[in-house]
Amino acid sequence: MAFEYLKSMSGGLDKNAALSDIMLAYGEDVWNYAFFLSKNRTLADDVTQDVFVRVYERLYTFRGEASIKTWLLAITRNLVRDHWRSAWIRRVIPFGILRQEGQEPSAESQVIGLLAEEEVWNTVLGLPYKLREVLLLHAHHQLSYAEIAKLLNVSEGTVKSRLSRARAKVSQQLGEEGRKA
Template identity: 45%
Template sequence: MSNDLEYLKHLVKGYDRDLVLRDLMNKFGDDVWNFAFFLTHRPDVADDLSQEVFLAAYKGMYAFRGECSVKSWLLTITRNKALHYLQGAFLRKVTLTDRLYSKSVSPAAEQVLFDRIENLNLWGTVMTLPRKYREVLVLDYHYGLKLNEIAKLLGVSVGTVKSRSYRAKKKMNELLAPNQEEE
């Protein structure tokens, strides 16, 4: 956790919060924005929520006790703010995102196209799952959170996280099976 801004647990009044905020934004800004976008499907709302998250972190950073990772703490704030937004909004429709990331250094153009198609299909399938299953998959595979961190973030037991993860994977296999038969 030393790589995870360990010093936040030891902040006392008078510490330069502006400097800490810059550290948080530099290290976790993309994660917060991406998670807000994942939950709301709106880049403009993700922008606003990201600002709100870091403002809340700025105001509450002396209260951070280190009971979870800094990333988990910020993603919890993000989730709470996004769900609050969604509860107040009339938007309930799920849309697909076209943000694709390739990990290869310099793939052939054809490979890039195939990877994008595959990513779109996979992401589109994930987006058809109920929110409780989508959240578990994204927090696990994209953000790399541990089961206990996911459970705390979602406010459920570790057993519930395991169950949702199992059901989400099973549903993904069922939804992807017809596509694999066509190949």
């Protein structure tokens, strides 16, 4: 693993260089995870920044019990949950999801691609929080059942069950959408 040196990092090593390496390697994953948990781009930006501030502050305390990616995603998850528990969020109604526009070679392929992508993401984002979170961690971040279980503080059986239910719901909802069209 590229970040094995962090397990034995002491006060003499350069935190700025280590943080820069971590941000390059996992910055996008942290942002994506924050976005999928919160469904809010602005909050994902804020959480991502807070994650790396915390990593910088606590870099010398990393014990290496989990991978760097699992550690970052755990911090991300905790920060998003802290945000949802705050008094401020209970008084504000979050706005809908902004769509990211992509560029495709032709207008036809762009429309077809966007419709298919939007349908899948809307289906995934419409899942209950617990199912959406497990599906994202497994499919997108490619974490093992054991890593997900440790991150979420549940058993591996619970992870497998939630993942199975999430896949079934997505398949069912996408199948129903296909029959309506």
